[in-house]
Amino acid sequence: MADVKKLMVPWLEGCQAYFSEHIEKAWEDRSLSRMMSNEGPMPPQKKVLDQLVEGAKLCHRYPDSLKHIKKKIGELNSGLDPDWVLLGNGSTEGLDMTMRAFLRPGEAIIQSNPCYGIYSKRAALIGADTITIDALDGWEYDLDSIEASISEKVKVVILANPNNPTGNLTPDTVYERLVKHNIIVICDEAYIEYSGLENSKVPIIKKNPNMIISRTLSKAYGLAGMRFGYLLGHPETIAIISRMVMSWNVSTISAFGAYAALLDQDGLREKARMTNEGRDYIESELSKIDGLTVYHTYGNYILIDATPTGATSAEIVNAVMEKDGIILRQMTPFKEKTGLFRITISSREENERCVEAVKAFFSSRS
Ligand SMILES: Cc1ncc(COP(=O)(O)O)c(C=O)c1O
Incomplete structure (x- = not known):
């Protein structure tokens, strides 16, 4: 029998097939809010x-x-x-x-x-x-x-x-x-x-x-x-x-x-406008939380640093997922920043629920 592993090009040794746990999870339970993969919130026009x-x-x-x-x-x-x-x-x-x-x-x-x-x-x-x-x-x-x-x-x-x-x-x-x-x-x-x-x-x-x-x-x-x-x-x-x-x-x-x-450039502009409106809302609401730095974005996602609050990225993302069914993105620590997480801007309703969920998480700690 041929040894397939030996036939493989050597640099594949350390590589893995692409697999995204949170995307799997979101498709398994479609009631979850997908605010983790920078997708658009609306179905095609x-x-x-x-x-x-x-x-x-x-x-x-x-x-x-x-x-x-x-x-x-x-x-x-x-x-x-x-x-x-x-x-x-x-x-x-x-x-x-x-x-x-x-x-x-x-x-x-x-x-x-x-x-x-x-x-x-x-x-x-x-x-x-x-x-x-x-x-x-x-x-x-x-x-x-x-x-x-x-x-x-x-x-x-x-x-x-x-x-x-x-x-x-x-x-x-x-x-x-x-x-x-x-x-x-x-x-x-x-x-x-x-x-x-x-x-x-x-x-x-x-x-x-x-x-x-x-x-x-x-x-x-x-x-x-x-x-x-x-x-x-x-x-x-x-x-x-x-x-x-x-x-x-x-x-x-x-x-x-x-x-x-x-x-359909009008359709594109309308989608971008809604997202930018959602961005302004989330940025302004979450900036009110003590200890959070909300980085201004030109995309459909917002990076937030909660390190000064003592909460880690995993704690925030897991809590919001378990309590509110919202999937956010955990970020790898950057230097001393261990509380980085990312929110994908979604529909108005999901943005509002997310803001409430994040606020509730931090107020439960203070
Ligand atoms: C910076 C950046 N480039 C490219 C992509 C992938 O885009 P596509 O769906 O076109 O492969 C992403 C997806 O998240 C991204 O964040």
Whole structure:
């Protein structure tokens, strides 16, 4: 019998299949409030649903290269041509394809801590290392340390705008400095639509073929389960990454839904407006609690530090889950901050219940 384990590429040794306990839990009991994964709270709008059904009716057919969708995305991004756009099964696939196109085993990416957890996981699957640089006190990227860590081995630097979980936007100068190095710079803009595309780094990719922007319909468009994302970059760079694309990576259903969602910019603005309203409400209510620092966000999630209250991240998240059926996100301690947790902004009703639950937790301790 063949020894399958011995046939495996060695760098898979330390890797695990993706599994999210809280997502499993939320699907098992749909009465729970999902305020942990930065999803949109509303089901797809009718215009999108109708097109998802149209796509489903054509599921006996393979999709084409979806040029009409690339054209629409280009139009929405200061008139980029379709060859500046690459489509993916969520933006995670776009990030993954970019890494696989540019990294060899033994090379490395640089990320900032805290950040989206999948970057280093995808790098590890290629056999690449991750160099992690802690953010500065106000959660700004520590650009000096990042630049000092760039060596022959480093091929990719990934920094989000705005960053998850910290919520802050990234100044242009960060990317402008990084693109001067002989590396690929990825700017993850999964949440950019909440603050508006005027905060996007598209003007920088126009001048720098070594920078890629990733986007998704999972967040402000509210279509996480549909799995649709895209990359923006110089046609030469996009053409390289395109070699990695799995044939028909975007399903017929997803293509129909995505096109309808991209056409419905009023629907997108309304969803973003509701989320930003919820953000203002949660930020202002939770700031009233003694000992809590509520970090202002440009995304659909709010990072909170409760360390001075003595409560740990796990205590808060477990209590709110057990007592109120609301799933929040526990965060790994950052330096001396052991009370970090993250709330995904949801519907008005869920936001209000969450605020009450968090207030009740802290008042029961005082
Ligand atoms: C910063 C960031 N990038 C990308 C993603 C993943 O998006 P997608 O659903 O498009 O794969 C997430 C999801 O939480 C995220 O927080």
